[in-house]
Amino acid sequence: MSPASTPVRTRFAPSPTGFLHLGGARTALFSWAYARHFGGTFILRVEDTDLERSTPEAVQAILDGMAWLGLTPDEGPFYQMQHMDRYREVVANMLADGTAYYCYSSPAEVDEMRERARAKGQKPRYDGTWRPEPGKTLPPIPSDRKPVVRFKSPQEGTTGWVDMVKGPITFDNSELDDLVIARPDGTPTYNFCVVVDDWDMRITHVLRGDDHVNNTPRQITILRALGAPVPEYGHVPMILGPDGEKLSKRHGAVSVMEYDRDGYLPEAMVNYLARLGWSHGDDELFSREQLVAWFDSQHLSKSAAQWDPKKLNWVNAHYIKHSDDAALARAVAPRIAARGGDTEKVDLTQVVALLKDRAETLEQLADGAMLFCGAHTPASPELATQHLTDAARTVLKDFATQAAGLEWNRAALSGLIKATLAAHGLKMPQLAIPLRVAVAGATQTPAIDAVLEILGKQTVLERLTSI
Template identity: 65%
Template sequence: MSTPVRTRFAPSPTGYLHIGGARTALFAWAYARHHGGKFVLRIEDTDVERSTPEAVHVIIEGMKWLGLEHDEGPFYQMQRMERYKEVLGEMLAAGTAYHCYTQPDELEVIREAQRARGEKPRYDGRWRPEAGKTLPTAPAGVQPVVRFKNPADGVVAWDDLVKGRIEIANAELDDLVIARADGTPTYNFCVVVDDWDMGITQVIRGDDHVNNTPRQINILKALGAPVPQYAHLSMILGDDGLKLSKRRNSVAVTDFDAAGYLPEAFVNYLARLGWSHGDDEIFSREQFVEWFDLDHITPSAAQFNTEKLRWLNAHYIKLTEPAVLAADTAKRLAARGVNLAGGPDLAAVVALYRERVATLVELADSVEPYYLQVQPSAELAAQHLTEAAQAALLVLAGKLATAAWDKAALSAVIKECCMELGLKMPQLAIPLRVKLLGVAQTPAIDAVLEVLGREAVLARLK
């Protein structure tokens, strides 16, 4: 019987949930869901100076927005210190780890000498216990670090589920510090104990962790623990072809929520960053889980394309019920201080625009004038609200005062007015739009009049 799949997402709470982290979480979540396994959330908060509760909150809220619910956790590394110290003690007793009294300034001298000889700078193993080797006397009053006794020869190898076979000579790896002088365990050691204790079967993470993997495999083997499969995802490049950067790009998941992207569209887009299912571009979360595997992840860098995301978001907005869009629009307008009371039915207004916008912010921008006393810009007024246009609008207002208030009747009134005054439709419709909403382009003018309502239309025309 095969081992049940268990994946994990293990962010450090030193900032927001960024695009790369969100994609890692999505792939780990989807892999667990596809195989009927468990998805574990672990918070790697051992960087005490930079980790904050606010960052934890932002990460968890970002995952909620994406719909990536975890089955177990969140587990916090800082709450597992006793367990790490227990394993450290076992390794020291077994001889797979040892105390090292070399001080930072001594290490720098060693490395400088190695550089001068053209060698790779590294710890020289002076405190590493070996058969027949006499160790130096431990200096008084010095707290030692704990180092892992890395195998001296052979290779550490794994079949990466994205990158293929990777082999590293053990001679290339020095003896890693696994606990600092104050007794706190280091990142690579905590990760190993966590993956072991939590029964993680597949470690799906960014390829910035590839260099950690051989060290972690060796520690797992020293503990007699099962070694999970590893899948290292390539980096994501920005629109400019450069690595995503906080300085140049919107990279936080919360930024995309604020910018008006639907989580369904964002998840669909993230799924296609480095993974594919034939030529399929648009698919539901359920379809993605059904299709997802690690065989179709490309090992080359994926490129983020904002225009593609906007196109996908526009598609999802078109499919979303007006009532759902109206609820989101109401929140966005409330945040701007726009009072919807006494205005037209919001869902009806939203329905006019949902096929014309690419983001929920654009939707709120389009809808906002229906709830404000708008004043067209001086430029628009000068261009479209001429004396002749104003006179024509007064004639139209008189007819609208008694017209039946539905699209067909309103369309007939506008056409009748154009015939009477010898105007082409744009000569009346564009000034009407500018007068009512302060813009020259809107959906069909009869539909706009219908949702605004007679009272609001006549008040604005006067």
């Protein structure tokens, strides 16, 4: 659904307690694409108030993942820890206007309240001991206890919204607790910080995982108490593993940057992630520009998406196959160097052009490129005995003699191979396999004429004459 007049402002608000996982990356992508589709603003907000678990390394991991995917924010990153004064100001105002109150109940006492509610078959919740009401006498204030601040949640009626993904959702206000919005040391809590930030940043649309559905009525009631606009909310179902269970480490990599290390292209990951919970007809492959042009909330799925490594490999293979050869060479060069390969000894652009049609990842491409960039490993004695027979050596020496005077290009080499086959009355495998064993040390390579061209005349003749 498109907003009628208000400029779209979306946000991605991760907690920096670890890497950017696949579910978070998809949420970021959907929020980014929605803002781009409507010409709006995409904001990155780092929710770093969990001081025990938030780390600078985790913040950097999130920023690295966003940068790799190309999800550049229009504003931010903003950090909640830098807004503490603003949160305290809002808490003070709420205490002053009666929408929040001090609660001196200890954690143990609150636990007892919840147990009593459970025993009665009720939803476990704070019982409102310190909630001020007309005519109510509050208990004496304990002198040795610092209070929390609780939001005075409405107790009657309902709180609901029309979810952009799930449709109408309604909660009975009687089920909503008086939420703690500030701890005894004055630090604000998660749901409160989210509300103030969404208000201050003028967020119009919130796309996030459906594990946040239960937070939404609490956030809406606080926004209304503040007289703040309420964004539209959309809660996307979780991503499941191939076995139908919640995606986790047992299914393989769940960090976005692990997929970078494993040789996936960011454009392929964006394409694949977009299809996990969103669709445009039967289109499986599309550019980032097409995604932005097509993306809206009407085609977000209500059902959980399933992670399919084979499908991701298929998408990645497509993007590798259609990548610019020079750009692909630049991307794969560090991986070859990490294997001890020398990317200067051959034309790497020519190498990737030959190999990219059969590679699903950059790692596979780098493995294949070692035929040209790595140290030569001669055929094993067993392979040589099987394929480099006296008859085969005779043919290879004839081939080498003719090749010495050849203009070294694929077309000429292909012509020489055909001429050699005709002269010796052979079929292609009877020459191609011994050639591969002699120059590559293996029976299988890409097209042999292309392999010979890339290896170069000097290298090929040296290897042929040394058998």
